């Protein structure tokens with residue numbers, strides 16, 4: 001995956017939860033009388049159990065005598081409105097994220113997720129490994145905010161500085177490696193806008209709260225862009241939940 005043009009990140013879907021096929025077969029066999037009577041549609045039942053949203057509803061109905069009810073949009077909406085969050089911990093989603101070493105620590109703070117990140121200790125950083133960021137002016141009233149009204153001259157100056165510092169630091173990094181300095185030591189010379197790649201796995205519940213928090217004001221713009229790309233993927237994977245959250 002590459003970062004296109006002036007974009008500052010890339011996000012793509014790696015996986016979501018898959019229902020064990022033998023479980024579906026067993027449930028279908030257990031309900032065969034009702035399927036044969038025409039009470040339950042086998043096709044709908046399989047579709048229900050095979051989708052993440054259906055699976056979460058099936059599990060949520062553990063205490064219900066009606067667990068095989070394939071209609072689930074109302075239930076999921078009810079669970080969201082009632083903050084019955086544990087239902088949404090039954091399925092996971094993993095995303096691949098490309099960002100910089102400056103933004104990655106903010107993402108890694110989300111303690112309910114599991115991560116794997118590219119380690120600069122074992123593999124060399126590539127020469128094209130930076131993101132050139134467009135700067136914003138510091139908001140003097142709200143320190144969590146920055147404003148996009150800098151002059152083109154200041155923006156250009158800052159972008160050129162990033163490139164110059166990268167060229168110098170990357171050259172030094174390569175020289176350090178050629179001198180036999182370990183990658184884990186050599187990397188100390190690299191700036192915060194060095195690219196990193198990570199895998200982020202969390203429950204649907206965690207993604208709901210991460211996306212809500214990180215796509216709103218108070219989060220650094222570059223992180224908001226990551227959260228909004230994650231949201232686009234989430235909406236496609238979990239359409240009913242997204243509708244209940246008013247994300248669609």
Ligand SMILES: Cc1cc2nc3c(=O)[nH]c(=O)nc-3n(C[C@H](O)[C@H](O)[C@H](O)COP(=O)(O)OP(=O)(O)OC[C@H]3O[C@@H](n4cnc5c(N)ncnc54)[C@H](O)[C@@H]3O)c2cc1C
Pocket residue numbers: 085109110111112113144205206207209210213218219
């Ligand atoms: C604007 C901003 C400024 C920050 N500044 C700093 C700073 O200066 N220094 C610093 O060290 N850290 C800072 N942080 C990081 C912050 O303190 C948290 O560490 C970070 O947001 C991760 O949140 P979390 O621990 O809730 O993890 P998560 O993994 O996101 O959430 C933990 C669990 O809580 C659940 N959850 C979260 N929200 C809800 C909800 N509304 N309802 C129900 N369940 C919920 C999730 O589903 C998950 O199961 C900042 C964060 C923000 C957004």
